Amino acid sequence: MNKPSPQAAYIHCYEQIRDKILNGELPAGMKLVEERLAAEMGVSRTPVRESIRRLEQEGLIKKKRVVNPTDEELRHIFQVRILLEGFAARCAASYMDEATLGRLQQCIDIARKGDDQETMLANKEFHDLIVQSSRNPEIVSIIDRMQSIIYLFRKAVVYYKRPFLIDEHQSILDAIRARDAARAERLMQEHLQADLDFYLHLGRR
Amino acid sequence: MNKPSPQAAYIHCYEQIRDKILNGELPAGMKLVEERLAAEMGVSRTPVRESIRRLEQEGLIKKKRVVNPTDEELRHIFQVRILLEGFAARCAASYMDEATLGRLQQCIDIARKGDDQETMLANKEFHDLIVQSSRNPEIVSIIDRMQSIIYLFRKAVVYYKRPFLIDEHQSILDAIRARDAARAERLMQEHLQADLDFYLHLGRR
DNA sequence: TTCGATAAAATTGTATACAAATTTAAAGTT
């Protein structure tokens, strides 16, 4: 009755390498050498190799190097987010239950008065809850993948203090609460577009 | 069929296994055993293993078995297509050049009078050309992945003779030609919805 | 029979060795 061991090497490796990429320990552009990573984690090349391949397919690694998304790639990714998260917001307006609506409001409240870390997590949860309300695993997984790549592009935590970001979240929630699907979708799309513009503006500094 | 053949085993394996899944040689539900496939292709388990992992990530294999998408999974996949291909149709109406418009018309003409195989290819090209006109590699690759899974669901070639399918293509092209982005998007979405309904109807027989 | 326990077989996960390919360094020539 035992579930797959809590840490099969190939899973553990994948998660660890992924984390190191996302937290910057393996910086953008860095060449990933199987043997070095394997030694670092005390395993053989085999599970490391699988992990790299998987991360390559997810778009976090390209040609054995940590990706450094260009402005254009970022625009492409955001276009997908705009379409899918816009739809998710529409679903939320139609189907989201009271408990989750309450949790969305909590996310906004936490983001308003919390520290950087709390704000970041609350803002992320806000989006995740809406995406999940699409009840579509394909959409959830596509968005999750893209959020990781976007995370990589973020140069400064400052982002989570973007002016109006939390106000926009509040407007979206208001539309969802009012069960106004069209408005929720439009506001989400505008919100993401503003996000993209902010990223691109940060980019050239 | 004779391109400078990819001599790398892991690429060749991936393509061959993928083909066998799509053409039914490896039928839905079949357990894929690394050693058996390796022997069949005259290589070791290593490249076979990588191929299986990749196909697993693409959604053609689940738990070492060729997937058999449920109605619900099919709906989820089509929802993504509706959103992304709808957007692509909008882009096509805005940006598509004369040459490509001409090619779209050819696809329709071929599909009307060709045999099953020609019709299938022409209909597929029609969609591919529109998706490509989004000029967004992320969208192209997501749709490509989903089309493969849908292909797996198709029980009969009959599909490509679905009533009105080609007429719907013609209407979409007309809207694109007229540079009517909103209408092109709406027609594409309705077209895909009709496709989905047809599949689901086929399913319970 | 049906059920559960358990032994046997099959299959996967991991490490390792070696060959093929790629990258880096070194050398000589202009």
Added chain:
DNA sequence: AACTTTAAATTTGTATACAATTTTATCGAA
């Protein structure tokens, strides 16, 4: 210097051995 060419080194791709795990088969008891 800059530019090839060649040698050395690094790194990847593949095969293979073995351990760990999962699946299947077998047996006996209720």
